[in-house]
Amino acid sequence: MSYQAQQCRINRLTSSEPNQRVECEGGLIELWDETEEQFQCSGIHAMRVTVQHNSLSLPNFHPFPRLVYIERGEGILGVTFPGCPETYDSSGRQEEGIRGDEQREFGHQKDLHQKVHRFTRGDIIAIPPGAVHWCYNDGNEEVVTVIVNDLNNPSNQLDQTFRSFYLAGGVERSSEQRGKHTQQQFNNILRPFDPELLSEAFDVPEDLVRKMQQTENRGLIVRVDKGEMRILSPGSEQDYDDERRRKYVGLDVNGLEETICTMRLRHNLDNRREADVYSRHGGRLNIVNEHKLPILRHLDMSVEKGNMFPNTIYSPHWAVNSHSVVYVTRGEAHVQVVGNNGQSVMDDRVNEGEMFVIPQYFTVSVKAGSNGFEYVSFKTTSSPMKSPMVGYTSVLRAMPVQVLTNAYQISPSEAHQLKYNREHQTFFLPSRGGKSRRF
Amino acid sequence: MSYQAQQCRINRLTSSEPNQRVECEGGLIELWDETEEQFQCSGIHAMRVTVQHNSLSLPNFHPFPRLVYIERGEGILGVTFPGCPETYDSSGRQEEGIRGDEQREFGHQKDLHQKVHRFTRGDIIAIPPGAVHWCYNDGNEEVVTVIVNDLNNPSNQLDQTFRSFYLAGGVERSSEQRGKHTQQQFNNILRPFDPELLSEAFDVPEDLVRKMQQTENRGLIVRVDKGEMRILSPGSEQDYDDERRRKYVGLDVNGLEETICTMRLRHNLDNRREADVYSRHGGRLNIVNEHKLPILRHLDMSVEKGNMFPNTIYSPHWAVNSHSVVYVTRGEAHVQVVGNNGQSVMDDRVNEGEMFVIPQYFTVSVKAGSNGFEYVSFKTTSSPMKSPMVGYTSVLRAMPVQVLTNAYQISPSEAHQLKYNREHQTFFLPSRGGKSRRF
Amino acid sequence: MSYQAQQCRINRLTSSEPNQRVECEGGLIELWDETEEQFQCSGIHAMRVTVQHNSLSLPNFHPFPRLVYIERGEGILGVTFPGCPETYDSSGRQEEGIRGDEQREFGHQKDLHQKVHRFTRGDIIAIPPGAVHWCYNDGNEEVVTVIVNDLNNPSNQLDQTFRSFYLAGGVERSSEQRGKHTQQQFNNILRPFDPELLSEAFDVPEDLVRKMQQTENRGLIVRVDKGEMRILSPGSEQDYDDERRRKYVGLDVNGLEETICTMRLRHNLDNRREADVYSRHGGRLNIVNEHKLPILRHLDMSVEKGNMFPNTIYSPHWAVNSHSVVYVTRGEAHVQVVGNNGQSVMDDRVNEGEMFVIPQYFTVSVKAGSNGFEYVSFKTTSSPMKSPMVGYTSVLRAMPVQVLTNAYQISPSEAHQLKYNREHQTFFLPSRGGKSRRF
Helix, strand or coil, rough: CCCCCCCCCCCCCEECCCCCCEECCCEEEEEEECCCCHHHHCEEEECCCCCCCEEEEEEEEEECHHHHHHHCCCCEEEEEEECCCCCECCHHHHHCCHHHHHHHHHCCCCCEEEEEEEECCCCCEEECCCCEEEECCCCCCEEEEEEEECCCCCCCCCCCCCCECCCCCCCCCEECCCCCCCCCCCCCCCCCCCHHHHHHHCCCCCHHHHHHHHCCEEEEECCCCCCCCCCCCCCCHHHHHHHCCCCCCCCCCCCCCHHHHHCCCEEEEHHHCCCEEECCCCEEEEECCCCCCCCCHHCCCCEEEECCCCCCCCCEEEEEECCEEEEEEEEEECCCCCCCCCCCEEEEEEEECEEECCCCEEEEEEEEEEEEEEEEEECCCCCCEECCCCCCCCCCCCCCCHHHHHCCCCCHHHHHHHHHCCCECCCCECCCCCCCCCC | CCCCCCCCCCCCCECCCCCCCEEEEEEEECCCCCHHHHHHHHHHEEEEEEEECCCCEEEECCCCCCEEEEEEEEEEEEEEEEEEEEEECCCCHHHHHHCCCHHHHCCCCCCECCCCEEEEECCCEEEECCCCCEEECCCCCEEEEEEEEEECCCCCCCCCCCCCCECCCCCCCCCCCCCCCCCCEEEEEECCCCCHHHHHCCCCHHHHHHHHHHHHEEEEEEEEECCCCCCCCCCHHHHHHHHCCCCCCCCCCCCCHHCCCCCCCEEEECCCHHHHHEEEECCEEEECCCCCCCCCCHHHEEEEEEECCCCCEEEEEEECCCCEEEEEEEEEEEEEEEECCCCEEEEEEEEEEEEEEEEECCCEEEEEEEEEEEEEECCCCCCCCEEECCECCCCCCCCHHHHHHHHHHHCCCHHHHHHHHCCEEEEEEECCCCCCCCC | CCCCCCCCCCCCCEECCEEEEEEEECEEEEEEECCCHHHHHHHHEEEEECCCCCCCEEEEEEECCEEEEEEECCCEEECCCCCCCCCEECCHHHHHHHHHHHHHHCCCCCCCCCCCCEECCCCCECCCCCCEEEECCCCCCCEEEEEECCCCCCCCCCCCCCCCCECCCEEEEEEEEECCCCCCEEEEEECCCCCCHHHHHHHHHHHHHHHHHHCCCHEEEECCCCCCCCCCCCHHHHHHHHHHCCCCCCCCCCCCHHCCCCCCEEEECCCHHHCCEEEEECCCEEEECCCCCCCEEEEHCCEEEEEEECCCECCCCCECCCCEEEEEEEEEEEEEEECCCCCCCEECCCCEECCEEEECCCCEEEEEEEEEEEEEEEECCCCCCCCEEEEECCHHHHCCCHHHHHHHCCHHHHHHHHCCCCCCCCCCCCCCCCCCCCC
């Protein structure tokens, strides 16, 4: 797959589903087509990962930041940073899962590890570049996550290609493909090393090293024997409180662990009390930016979840400082996007499970379908800002009436209507009802 | 027009005039050829816009910062930012311009809008990325502006292509072209939207929306009916004072409006008392950097205006941290530019109305013509720094005499001359008179 | 040589020697092949410069930061910044070197110049972008330096091509080449200027200017007449003390000189007491980052010197926030590098005098040869961070035992071995002795 300089010659945006599948014994990885113009322009790579009940997504890391949205289910996420302390002790609970002979051997040893995070439906999780992470589904339904990677982030000193580094597992080739690319990005980085060297390095028998290297047949998500994975998983309340109190005193490795090691990584997008925009007849908007989740400053990403009531209009607006990558979580809508040359680059119905990109400064309008519309929009900035055409922060309202009258050859009265008819509203505008042509 | 990765394989710099024209009823837009090597290397796009008396340049915005130099005339500029307050009230003065029946309808309503700025000849104006701006000529002569856009600015997440977003007006195609490109970048972004949706969004009749969409025949600069555009336009004294006093307390939209909403956007380049370099026999240099105009820190751009007396030499020097884009405002000069491989890439006479680029670190010398030389140089940094070969900050003066004697195989006495003969001068060196070969 | 967007499609890394030579009367410049994939990916350009006893490397500057490692010898380095003061006075000592008639003329004049720096074997020297620098070998053996340039540094607004700007000297073409490129990058930037203009600018006779322009035959490193170059060269103790005491009060040129003018530029990598990692049986690691040498923050580069005892293993690890460019200073080693797709991209013996790149996040293991292994590794970040697989900061140790047992299908006991067998060690692991297959 050849890399070229970023291009945004967008003629046509398309709302699409993933076009590549990697099936594993414990789940499914689906990838959107990174060669599409809209993903090339935005430097975004997106995937959807399904983890079955009692399955483990194997440890991996990436050279760029990623946001993970939990569409369904609940579970445990481990995120490890080099140099951060092992402040969690799962040894107490673990004993039940140890077989008899093992227990005799080290049953009283502690098993310290870095913090794990409990997640649930509606959470957004921030994974900093290079952080090794794994995910375990200990719930009762499958976990479905939508993951957006920002390949253009300056932390990535490699080129603008999607890369995964897995510490275990691997797939030889994808089990199914709609596109033309041969998928080879998922392989265990331990495999090619000289077993004798690894054996010396870890100070373990070569047999053990060979086991670590021969994991490619299991894929990237594996099933776990029942009862084995009882990991310390704090409830969410404890989790939040702990974070506020905990203060790590330790090695000063670049001063980074003071910020990263103890930072909160997740925030729920479904909290009604935290809604940033709420319109009784229009809908609800929850924005998670660097103020609500400070680690996002390190990622320079953010996210917004919108819940639009049936037939509501999201007034035409553009994003000032980011691209937006929109994933439809429920319902449908009619979306129109217009580019800089006044050309309509999208004018389509979008459906649940699809994704599309709205490039920076492109104007978008959305009209929710008759069953409403719910989406998650990922942004390539940690402090997103949008400029609406309508409402109390509208760009037209900011201009003198005389500019509008002369710009549009309209009367002062008409200009006043443009400026003030939606004076007390913004973003989500309830439909005038029944008159809509399209829904 | 295809985009490629930035290249600076400069073999030849050329001082050139714009090669593309867009004629409008109220003025003229001229564009320099962005495919020239020098503009590709620097990531600069340049244009000259002429606005006739009593004409309005329609509201537009761009995904990158721009500096506007007012070469001639005076007028009013509106710059709006999303989320900034409408702190200006033009309703008092406006009434005179309202026709009778309109006045009855809403004559006592206020017309609040965001700040407008009065500009005059010699001003430089900073337009942040994404800020919607319009310009009205209420003076007695035509307004001529030279505009430099920095496409490489990191705020621009689209590619390195020039893009304009117009909220009104539009041109189908350019009225005249010397180059080969078909120009399509200027079109109203409202036009393609579904009128019914816009009508709902603005809560105005569909007729009004259709008027807003059908403006492409008027171009991008329109004539204004006499008397209509009486907008609150503070005198410049009031303008400056207001800014220091005004403190907006309002919505916290990303904390940005605290800095952007009330920041000064313009500075005059012709203020003799503010000259940064003044030589009684050489000339005058006015630099406007982030210290004089703090908003430039957000744009990472700056500007310098030079006024060289006849036959003065601008000593060979290079820019340490930016490209320079030079526009000739008056007179002529002989300019020589040398690149890294010791190759002369320019050795030409430059004339009024032309523009050329001096890439970062390329050495340039200028000798003013017999009528003097005046220019404006735009920089791709907010804190420009140059390294002269001659004078009290000269790079040769910073080296021990012995390094010079051995480097150039000259005597210590000669090395001393190189270091100290211009000890008390810098940049603008008066000619020794009459001896010049070229002028 | 054509420039393309950065690409990291690394199939094969190779440890290589320079492939281009420029011979000069006073020394030798050797360049690594910048078209190699590994250098293209990392944006690194590397060279080795040998300066003979009593020879002078002529003043030059570059549009990007560079780190200079002194592999052998000692001497004096001058680094000048525009706007910094001339705080050194070499006139006292210089008199001895001045011939009789010259001395009469200006023997009592001072020769003020900017600071010079004494360097010695094992030093790393930071050269900020655009700083003019020269180097003089006043020692008894030849000076050998290894220089790494970071072309991707954001200070470089030109493209990602290697460029040198020389103020004196020049070579017409390279004296010998193994590669296919014609080398033209080294030429005096003064040469093409109009001698009459330069004569006016410097206020010196045209004859003197012509001497400055006709230096291309001498190359880039010149021999110095014995006795001439007695430049004030503070001993290293004085040097360090001076820096702490000196406080420059002067022109405020962009505020930059407050930081740059008086900052320390060099640090020795061989200081045993400063070792960051020391293992009695393994070896020693000295890291010079922005904390030890604050100017590195401006360069966003750093360096590490490793001294591995015979047969020691550098445990598998990856660099989190930089590429690494490794130059072998002594001994040999077996190096294996694995990329993101689990593919071995290097599995070779590396030898003294060779260089290779380890891309960001690529996993590397090193096993020192039977005579030990010593290297210098240059990093494209000022605060390097690595993630080891083994030892007390190991990524495996940070994970719960249950994740390891399920990821690798191993027993809890085996997982404990992986986590804790090297609990008290990190990075340099002594060999178990005699068992190694390769050495």
